[in-house]
Amino acid sequence: MTTSTPKKYDVIGTRPIRHDGVEKVTGRAKYGADLQLPGLLYGKVLRSPHAHARIRSIDTSAAEALPGVKAVVTGSDIPAASDTVQSLGETAVRMRYLSNNVLAGDKALYKGQAIAAVAAVNVNVAEEALALIKVDYQPLPPVINVMDAIKDGAPLLHEDMLTQELGKRTDKHSNIANHFQFKKGDLEAGLQKADVIVEREFNTASVHQGYIETHNGTALWSSDGNLTIWCSTQGSFMVRSQLAQLLMVPESKIKVVPMEIGGGFGGKISVYLEPLAALLARKTGHPVKLTMSRAEVFEGTGPTPGTHMKVKMGANKEGRITAAQVSLYYEAGAFPGSPVNAGAMCALAPYNLENAQVDGYDVVVNKPKAAAYRAPGSTQSAMAVETVIDEVCEKLKIDPLEFRLLNGAKEGDRRVDGPTFGRIGYLETVRAALAHPHYKTPLGGPHRGRGVASGFWFNAGGQSSCYISVNADGTVSLVEGSVDIGGTRVSVAMQAAEVLGLPAEAVKPTVVDTDSVGYTWVTGGSSTTLKTGLAAYEAAQDVKRQLLERAAKIWETPVENIELVKGVFRSKHDPALKLTFAELAGKLLATGGPVTGSASVDAKGVGPAFATHIVDVEVDPETGKTQILRYTAVQDAGTAIHPSYVEGQIQGGVAQGIGWALNEEYFFNQQGQMANSSFLDYRMPTSLDLPLIDTVIVEVPNPGHPFGVRGVGEVPIVPPPAAIANAISHALGVRMTTLPMSPGKVLEALWKKEGGRS
């Protein structure tokens, strides 16, 4: 279902078949692990069995002596990385920490951290060699939970780390890397004005991005010093810059070839295997390929953090929020840098508040270093804030969507963390949800409940580059640096097609390596259709300008007299003078040479995304199992370039949000070892767990983009856990404050409410 204004465009808003589709449905598309090279060696990684241990020594001599083993590398093989900070898309990382995450230094900080890597003639020999590496560990007590980590006297992960407190470096050693605060108005005065106050605490578990393709990396380091990397990444230029800094090699010596990528969701931006492949390739002189097992993916990459959160909110009888206070403690994993900043900025973003305070704490624990995961940080804080709002509404006896209309942010409102909104479509999503038949349909049974929740994500822009060359048959070839993770070849190509008056099929997009296109920021932050779309738009304008000039030259008339209308170049004055795009394209070589357009942009006109979701659930009071009966997701997409892929992003985000809400969770034993590192025990939703997911695309065009694009990928994961928690609460009359809301947790909450049985 799409609500939109009358048709403004010829290509945008249509649903052409994606250009890379046939390759992907026939199995011909080449993903990272599919690569084969002559003389290829296979690598494997030795990982720490301890969540926290000092590494006294590593003896690799027996492994190196095993026939078939070609090289072994350890942390000491990584050139001393400078203590600089590298921007990684939605997060940033200190290179020293990244180096230790890639291969441990003198401490292992989580179970699964890479300690050493082996290259051998085949995987079996490499695995055999791992068993021969002798590591002398001194195990240390681990901290695996954010609340344990911040206790006085907790074991410290980084003895040299000093806590940052409100922007100032202190001399305090703790596992809190950073405490920051956003404030607006007067919190206490706001709470005084409230007629109802709700205060709740929340705990959420670590969850993984769960892409089906495991990480991989292949490297060839030629004797001329040129390093080529093939990998599945969201940002080939980010891989290049991380490798340059880790290996202390000039960027110009590194070429990163992005293979097709089997899902990322934020988790394939930081490097893991690529530097190991490079080091092994340098030592052996051969190409070396590494791929992770599923257990390595769970234990050595991702996840998104577990949290502890507190929310206190006051509202008056008129239904206005008078004050809100949010405290967020996010697990960064083994190294600082959780997405708590984004979580704190998003927490209250959908609301126009006079009085609010948000505190964020970035806390290190003995778990894998947190990576970005679809709207990183926002889903957790929305779980806390959006369920407290639901409880406020219950106490005030106000419809939760009407309440959002009263308090929702609009153009000109200032967020608690500072920025003022431009044109946004939050209230439009709430109105569309209110008007949706789903919201009015009776639930039709006992133990059923309906919940709503909203979500915010900033979206991003950034740098991108694009080349377009005109082919003699009237098609154009489009070269871009944005890795296509879910249909962006087509959404970018469509924007060029719109400018040139061509059908989408006449634009042939190709994603190329870092030597073959200008700098392009990650496929992340919901940025690609905006930023690479803008680059394609500008490159197409460049082509159009040149083609108009060429037609003017052919017709010996001033260029001002010529226009391009629906794929036809024509004179504004002489109806006899016209050439279709293909006819003009066919004349280029003989009339002055080929035409190529290019553009490099730094897209700044970012338009934030809002979503409002409605969910119906049925909870079995005997087993505690929650079934999703119906799901409707409303989202402002700005302009939906390819509505099918917008719907797909929304449905995929909802599915991940449902998994996060109901099932997904890292289980750790007392030693800090993950106990469920397989898809059998880490249960992601299957087709049987989900209903069809209805989507409503609201289009409030982003004035910062020529076609009004906002970016759609991330915000749909934000509302589901809160919406489902609200639905369960209404079904059972008990408030859910933990994620996941697995059957056991639901039963515990139910028994606690009934009193006694526990």
Place this chain on the structure above:
Amino acid sequence: MSNKTHVQARINGEDTEFLCEPQQSLLEVLRDTLGMTGTKEGCNDGNCGACSVVLNGRLVDSCLVLAVETEGKSVDTIEGVAGPQGLHPLQQKFLEEAALQCGICTPGFIVAAKALLEREPNPSEQRVRLWLAGNLCRCTGYDKIVRAVLGAAKVMEAKKP
């Protein structure tokens, strides 16, 4: 190297010979020995379905089948789904319905769905969901995949003489 076994199997209708070690899975041999990388590895323990193939008419995870077990048997993979005349209706519907995003799980879904439609030409939505519950997709939320399979069933039914 010396303990390799000679295996003869019928892969996508072609008699195929290969050498493999006794511990090698069918998935390994398909991908690494035969270069048929359309069959994907997502977990290597039978929980994601990305490596789905049909073995003697039965849908299996090729990571859980030893390559030596295929001696004298037929193996059908994603590479055999499209013919010279073009795409299979399932492949076409996956494209039209935008039933793939990253595409890594797509070969497994198409192989699994084809096995279903060959048994049951008119499955219900619930039946499709149950049958495909062994295949994980993390991108789509399954909505468009289920629609594509139901749509392909209709096309295939209409094409029947």
